[in-house]
Amino acid sequence: MAGYEIKVKSKDFTYRVLIEEGLLSGLGKTVRLLLPSSKALLVSDSTVFSLYGERVLKALKSEKWQVSICRVQPGEKSKTLTSVSKLYNAAVKAGLDRNSPVIALGGGVVGDLAGFAASTFMRGVPLVMVPTSLLAQVDSSVGGKVAVNHPRGKNLIGSFYPPRLVVIDPLVLNTLPARQLQAGLAEVIKYGIIENKDFFLWLEENIGYLLSGENVFLVEAISESVRAKARVVQADEYEKDYRRILNFGHTIGHALEAATDYSYYLHGEAVLCGMLLAVEISLRQNILDLNAARRIKTMLAKCGLKRPPTGLTAQKIIDRLKQDKKRREADFIFVLPSAIGSATIVPVNDLNLLKNVIELLWFEDWGVV
């Protein structure tokens, strides 16, 4: 199957995103061509390491890398300063020098955590991303945002620190649970809605194949998503303005995650709800026309809308929205689609509108056709 190489320009260097089945087995050589060091720190979570750790270690050792390993528990609770400290200790013990890469093998949690540690250890050592969840392959591994959580908020401690290389082996998605795959697809569809109409049309045709995990289609979806993300982050690396369109669905999505203690929705599931509601707001504000809104909602609904848990109310979600770090005074900042393939950033301050729209999470069937 065809492989892809996508170049992403950041302020200080250009890095490559390689996408091809089987790349994991050649990782040692790929990294060796880039970096002169002999030592590396491999960071993973215990689930991903048990599936792919041995293969990656073999690939690295065959190219004479001396590899130290740092494993964390799977899941968001590992994205803490305590885990960062564990990584620093492993890096010191391994005797990393300033050319020694931190290799992040895992989903977005491992990437964000290892990336943050790499950005600060010895004022920055090279970061190699080997993303294994669909969300990490299409989103978090590209663009250089790294962060850990604070008890008072998600991703509160972080920086911009682009990777030196991203290695995507789509074959690893064969072991990804279906729920995780579906959640990752929400971010894939996001690019079609906000940035690339042709991609949206392709997704309308092929979403069924993606949902059933067909590798040929997943490779195409990953490469188109990475290209879209690369275009956006190259235009605005430090999120001064345009990059904010990537937050489509995230305003309400983050509030939903926070209001349910990060334990009910996967990130992609919450973003999917947020995108549906943003489409509804856009429609009601006459920014998006009815036909486009219907098509976007139909596509999103195919990825499975997760209804809110009992006990959650629209008011609780609004209370969380009020704590959004991107909020400006009385305005909630929303990314709203203005057509299929483009989006605009709009302040919204009508609390009644927000409440009415959020209540649709419980009642609307979203008109799946």
Ligand SMILES: NC(=O)c1ccc[n+]([C@@H]2O[C@H](COP(=O)([O-])OP(=O)(O)OC[C@H]3O[C@@H](n4cnc5c(N)ncnc54)[C@H](O)[C@@H]3O)[C@@H](O)[C@H]2O)c1
């Ligand atoms: N930095 C960014 O730009 C950015 C963008 C979006 C999301 N994020 C962050 O990403 C995180 C979510 O990422 P995620 O959804 O990948 O979560 P995750 O890293 O927790 O991975 C999800 C689960 O899938 C498992 N898994 C991963 N790959 C697997 C595979 N190939 N086979 C079997 N199991 C596998 C993991 O062990 C984990 O249990 C959040 O912390 C979010 O804040 C960051």
